[in-house]
Amino acid sequence: MTSALPPIDDHDASPEVRAIYDDIRKTRDTDYVGIFWRVLANDPAGLKRTWEGLKQVMAPGMLDPLVKEMLYLAVSITNGCDYCSHSHGAAAKAKGMTPAMFAELMAIVGMANQTNKLADGYRVPVDERFKNLF
Amino acid sequence: MTSALPPIDDHDASPEVRAIYDDIRKTRDTDYVGIFWRVLANDPAGLKRTWEGLKQVMAPGMLDPLVKEMLYLAVSITNGCDYCSHSHGAAAKAKGMTPAMFAELMAIVGMANQTNKLADGYRVPVDERFKNLF
Amino acid sequence: MTSALPPIDDHDASPEVRAIYDDIRKTRDTDYVGIFWRVLANDPAGLKRTWEGLKQVMAPGMLDPLVKEMLYLAVSITNGCDYCSHSHGAAAKAKGMTPAMFAELMAIVGMANQTNKLADGYRVPVDERFKNLF
Amino acid sequence: MTSALPPIDDHDASPEVRAIYDDIRKTRDTDYVGIFWRVLANDPAGLKRTWEGLKQVMAPGMLDPLVKEMLYLAVSITNGCDYCSHSHGAAAKAKGMTPAMFAELMAIVGMANQTNKLADGYRVPVDERFKNLF
Amino acid sequence: MTSALPPIDDHDASPEVRAIYDDIRKTRDTDYVGIFWRVLANDPAGLKRTWEGLKQVMAPGMLDPLVKEMLYLAVSITNGCDYCSHSHGAAAKAKGMTPAMFAELMAIVGMANQTNKLADGYRVPVDERFKNLF
Amino acid sequence: MTSALPPIDDHDASPEVRAIYDDIRKTRDTDYVGIFWRVLANDPAGLKRTWEGLKQVMAPGMLDPLVKEMLYLAVSITNGCDYCSHSHGAAAKAKGMTPAMFAELMAIVGMANQTNKLADGYRVPVDERFKNLF
Numbered sequence: 001m002t003s004a005l006p007p008i009d010d011h012d013a014s015p016e017v018r019a020i021y022d023d024i025r026k027t028r029d030t031d032y033v034g035i036f037w038r039v040l041a042n043d044p045a046g047l048k049r050t051w052e053g054l055k056q057v058m059a060p061g062m063l064d065p066l067v068k069e070m071l072y073l074a075v076s077i078t079n080g081c082d083y084c085s086h087s088h089g090a091a092a093k094a095k096g097m098t099p100a101m102f103a104e105l106m107a108i109v110g111m112a113n114q115t116n117k118l119a120d121g122y123r124v125p126v127d128e129r130f131k132n133l134f
Numbered sequence: 135m136t137s138a139l140p141p142i143d144d145h146d147a148s149p150e151v152r153a154i155y156d157d158i159r160k161t162r163d164t165d166y167v168g169i170f171w172r173v174l175a176n177d178p179a180g181l182k183r184t185w186e187g188l189k190q191v192m193a194p195g196m197l198d199p200l201v202k203e204m205l206y207l208a209v210s211i212t213n214g215c216d217y218c219s220h221s222h223g224a225a226a227k228a229k230g231m232t233p234a235m236f237a238e239l240m241a242i243v244g245m246a247n248q249t250n251k252l253a254d255g256y257r258v259p260v261d262e263r264f265k266n267l268f
Numbered sequence: 269m270t271s272a273l274p275p276i277d278d279h280d281a282s283p284e285v286r287a288i289y290d291d292i293r294k295t296r297d298t299d300y301v302g303i304f305w306r307v308l309a310n311d312p313a314g315l316k317r318t319w320e321g322l323k324q325v326m327a328p329g330m331l332d333p334l335v336k337e338m339l340y341l342a343v344s345i346t347n348g349c350d351y352c353s354h355s356h357g358a359a360a361k362a363k364g365m366t367p368a369m370f371a372e373l374m375a376i377v378g379m380a381n382q383t384n385k386l387a388d389g390y391r392v393p394v395d396e397r398f399k400n401l402f
Numbered sequence: 403m404t405s406a407l408p409p410i411d412d413h414d415a416s417p418e419v420r421a422i423y424d425d426i427r428k429t430r431d432t433d434y435v436g437i438f439w440r441v442l443a444n445d446p447a448g449l450k451r452t453w454e455g456l457k458q459v460m461a462p463g464m465l466d467p468l469v470k471e472m473l474y475l476a477v478s479i480t481n482g483c484d485y486c487s488h489s490h491g492a493a494a495k496a497k498g499m500t501p502a503m504f505a506e507l508m509a510i511v512g513m514a515n516q517t518n519k520l521a522d523g524y525r526v527p528v529d530e531r532f533k534n535l536f
Numbered sequence: 537m538t539s540a541l542p543p544i545d546d547h548d549a550s551p552e553v554r555a556i557y558d559d560i561r562k563t564r565d566t567d568y569v570g571i572f573w574r575v576l577a578n579d580p581a582g583l584k585r586t587w588e589g590l591k592q593v594m595a596p597g598m599l600d601p602l603v604k605e606m607l608y609l610a611v612s613i614t615n616g617c618d619y620c621s622h623s624h625g626a627a628a629k630a631k632g633m634t635p636a637m638f639a640e641l642m643a644i645v646g647m648a649n650q651t652n653k654l655a656d657g658y659r660v661p662v663d664e665r666f667k668n669l670f
Numbered sequence: 671m672t673s674a675l676p677p678i679d680d681h682d683a684s685p686e687v688r689a690i691y692d693d694i695r696k697t698r699d700t701d702y703v704g705i706f707w708r709v710l711a712n713d714p715a716g717l718k719r720t721w722e723g724l725k726q727v728m729a730p731g732m733l734d735p736l737v738k739e740m741l742y743l744a745v746s747i748t749n750g751c752d753y754c755s756h757s758h759g760a761a762a763k764a765k766g767m768t769p770a771m772f773a774e775l776m777a778i779v780g781m782a783n784q785t786n787k788l789a790d791g792y793r794v795p796v797d798e799r800f801k802n803l804f
Contacts, residue, residue, distance in 0.1 A: 001259040004669040004759065005769055032263070036249070039256045043773035049592060050249065050780070053585050057241045062234050067201050071208045071242045077389035078212045080482055080750055081250035085389065086264040088246075089406065099268045099407055100196050103445035106389050107191045108205045110452070112222075114382035115170070115184065116215035121345035121353065121374050122173045123535075125135040129166070130220040133540040133793075134233045138357065138535040139367055177371035183458060184378070187451050211791035214348055214616055219791065223540065233541055237579035240791050244586070248784035255747035255755065255776050257669075267391075267406040269527040272625065272803040273635055300531070304517070307524045311639035317726060318517065318646070321719050325509045330502050335469050339476045339510045346480045348616055349518035354532040356514075367536045368464045375459045376473045380490075383438070383452065384483035390441045393403040397434070398488040401659075401674040402501045479657035482750055487657065491674065501675055505713035508657050512720070516650035523613035523621065523642050525803075537795040568799070572785070575792045586785065593777045598770050603737050607778045610741045614748045617786035622800040624782075635804045636732045643727045644741045648758075651706070651720065652751035658709045661671040665702070666756040670769045 007038035017041045020051050027055055034087060066095040074109050141172035151175045154185050161189055168221060200229040208243050275306035285309045288319050295323055302355060334363040342377050409440035419443045422453050429457055436489060468497040476511050543574035553577045556587050563591055570623060602631040610645050677708035687711045690721050697725055704757060736765040744779050 010021060010033075020041070021033045040047045058068055069092035076084035092102075144155060144167075154175070155167045174181045192202055203226035210218035226236075278289060278301075288309070289301045308315045326336055337360035344352035360370075412423060412435075422443070423435045442449045460470055471494035478486035494504075546557060546569075556577070557569045576583045594604055605628040612620035628638075680691060680703075690711070691703045710717045728738055739762035746754035762772075 001257055002668055003259060004255070004257045004772065006670075034264075035261050036253055036256075036258045039258050040252065042769060043777065045592060046773060046777050046780075049589050050252065053589060054245055054249065056581060056585060057238075057245045061238050062232065063204075063238050067204070068238070068242055070197075070201070071205060071239060072246045074205045074209055075212050075243055075246035076250055077385060078209050079247065079250045080388050081253055082391075083253035083258045083260055084246065084250050085391070086260045086267075089267045090264045093267060098196065099444060102268070102406065103448060104191075104195050104197050104202070105205060106386060107445065107448050108202055109209055109389055110382040110386045110448075111188055111191045112206045112209035112218065113213065113385045114378040115188065116210055116213045116218050117345060117381045118174065118184065118374060118378045119170055119215055119217035120348050121138065121377055122170075123135055123138045123350075123353070124170045124173050124217045125137060126217055126220045127169050130168075130224045132538050133220075133223045133227060134236070134542075136534050138370065140536075176367060177375065179458065180371060180375050180378075183455050187455060190447060190451060211787060214790050219793070233578060236540065237582060240788060241579065241582050243791055244582075244784040244788045247787045248780040251747060251783045252776060252780045254750050255779055257755070266404055268408075269525055270802050271527060272523065272525045272638065274804075302532075303529050304521055304524075304526045307526050308520065310635060311643065313726060314639060314643050314646075317723050318520065321723060322513055322517065324715060324719060325506075325513045329506050330500065331472075331506050335472070336506070336510055338465075338469070339473060339507060340514045342473045343476055343480050343511055343514035344518055346477050347515065347518045349521055351521035351526045351528055352514065352518050354528045354535075357535045358532045361535060366464065370536070372459075372463050372465050372470070373473060376470055377477055379456055379459045380474045380477035380486065381481065383456065384478055384481045384486050386442065386452065387438055387483055387485035389406065390438075391403055391406045392438045392441050392485050393405060394485055394488045395437050398436075398492045400672055401488075401491045401495060402504070402676075479653060482656050484659075487659070501712060504674065505716060508654060509713065509716050511657055512650040512654045512716075515653045516646040519613060519649045520642060520646045522616050523645055525621070537793055539795060540791065540793045570800075571797050572789055572792075572794045575794050576788065586788065590781055590785065593774075593781045597774050598768065599740075599774050603740070604774070604778055606733075606737070607741060607744045607775060608782045611744055611748050611779055611782035612786055614745050615783065615786045617789055619789035619794045619796055620782065620786050622796045622803075625803045626800045629803060634732065638804070640727075640731050640733050640738070641741060644738055645745055647724055647727045648742045648745035648754065649749065651724065652746055652749045652754050654710065654720065655706055655751055655753035657674065658706075659671055659674045660706045660709050660753045661673060662753055662756045663705050666704075666760045669756075669759045669763060670772070 003035070003039045005039055005042040007035050008041040009038070013041060014044065017044050017047060020044075020047055023055075024051065036083060036087065066092065066097060069095055070097065070101075070105055074105055077106075077109050078113065137169070137173045139173055139176040141169050142175040143172070147175060148178065151178050151181060154178075154181055157189075158185065170217060170221065200226060200231060203229055204231060204235075204239055208239055211240075211243050212247065271303070271307045273307055273310040275303050276309040277306070281309060282312065285312050285315060288312075288315055291323075292319060304351060304355065334360065334365060337363055338365065338369075338373055342373055345374075345377050346381065405437070405441045407441055407444040409437050410443040411440070415443060416446065419446050419449060422446075422449055425457075426453065438485060438489065468494065468499060471497055472499065472503075472507055476507055479508075479511055480515065539571070539575045541575055541578040543571050544577040545574070549577060550580065553580050553583060556580075556583055559591075560587060572619060572623065602628065602633060605631055606633065606637075606641055610641055613642075613645050614649065673705070673709045675709055675712040677705050678711040679708070683711060684714060687714050687717060690714075690717055693725075694721065706753060706757065736762060736767060739765055740767065740771075740775055744775055747776075747779055748783065 024033050073088040158167050207222040292301050341356040341360050426435050475490040475494050560569050609624040609628050694703050743758040
């Protein structure tokens, strides 16, 4: 598969793009910058916005970093995004996801996709007691 | 909204349906049986299969019960299932999800939906190092 | 709910739109024209194209008319289209779909949505023997 | 494509997994077990639940077995599931789907996907007469 | 419909949230702040990130502001997002979208959704000449 | 990838299919007929209906031809349709889409997909002032 715009190597990157690459490396404690970021680098403002947004969203918070990656993975699988399922699957594994945990995640993704359509297709009205969340 | 088939009250339920209702009450330690199950009860085999499958999938395992509910919720929101977002939102709250945790979940769901489409639209090829999960 | 463009009544319809309304009545042997068509009538060329396409696709062919309506319904439920699930549910019922048949359809829709995501999430490669259809 | 978890061959399968494989062979009157089941076998409880659910849903009922396969196929195509479109396409063909029947199915899938979005985008309110299904 | 978290009025907003509300008013030359932003304000960092991202993406660029709104609207309709179809429909109208232009947009959305599924379902391989975009 | 039905070459085409191929060539001022049309030709009525519908929808109207192609592309990317993203990406480029314009389109597609889910997941009620479009 050829990307719609070419991935940009470090030596072809502008200083602002290079700074984002370096921040990715530092934040993730790796020397590898994924092809996603290198393609997005064709739009430097988009690269910066997306990376900084992702970094903020995935930073330590109320939820455990592994839980965050697994939520990301479950959404990516539901959307059928091949790239993101691969990259966030790898990230979840690096943070401790075992095959058994992945199988549990998959079982939930499968079950939710089934009951989502059952609820929609049977036109089930929302129970009064579920109407207010917070 | 009127459901596609009428919800079945306890007194109209067959013994096999009633047994499922009782198992839902016992498993969840509540006297409330949601409309979803009461509509599904028009197909007793489907009710039994779906309830027992869900019970098995959401039972204690490698993942924390709250994490499981949040995964279910994230998938349901991604699919735009109004009923399931309400019912699993309520279930996650009952298991300890706070507004701040919900906001973190939502930020991940939003970000994943964004990057899923960026990866697809830019046709980003999967990095070699992400190709094998386990 | 207010439609994005107003539904057009018979007495406000241009001759070309009125001719489509009449063809809908004649083809379906009813005096009722659904709101979908009346809203689409704001774009007379779109109304004509869509109605004639639908009439052609749903005409008697290799598949039974009820099977055709059930396929339409299954797709509409999968897409979460509330209007089409209602209108094609009604059409399928008028052609003989019973509650038991609807429940079987729903069970298939639910199961397919589940296994679709299991196959995607587990990245199952297509079996050699399934690669050629015809 | 490499599956997320490795497919499990017969000789590596536990007795409970082997029993499911045998039931697949017997139920389908074939000696072939698809890769989907072999990957799912990494989660023996999930394999059993999914296979037994699928067997129940696709068993002879009110709807013709070929109609059931075509419903499964139409949903799988709508969801863009490559694996399931291949496996259920092959299953439908084995049960009698001809190229002409497949073309009719495809025409319905295409038309439904079009009108689903027209109804949503034009925000067409549901006709009173369509509000109750059964 | 009750939002999952309550909308935050101006007088209950923290200074940082109030500053975003003011920037929305100034950027859009209006005194109205939509409910979307007021609900998102429960997560001040998310409000800031989302608003600043949206402002950047929708700012004058290579594409005409009306074209940008119409692209946003077409995506929102395809995703079945009721809120965004309403808000971006209103924004597109404010920027000059007429009923005839909306009808053209809808015709394209409908046609694309149809051919998307025909291409997927018929498993059409990508033509060599389409493989490289830029 | 092998298509579900074989593409039909000019010399194997019936006169009615050949006439459509010729109209595609003439309308687009090219001698190339894409594989999509050649596969669809297995269903001559479907080929004629789809081509004539597409030709009508994409004909000069209120919207600029390039804007039309970009709307088609944005929808195709949102739906994850690989074939259509390639073919309409190529068509948009041929009509003048530059890499910078494509990057703006992608930024909008990504942002819309994000806010669509935020609005759904937070269950944001539609503002009164957005309820009527035209």
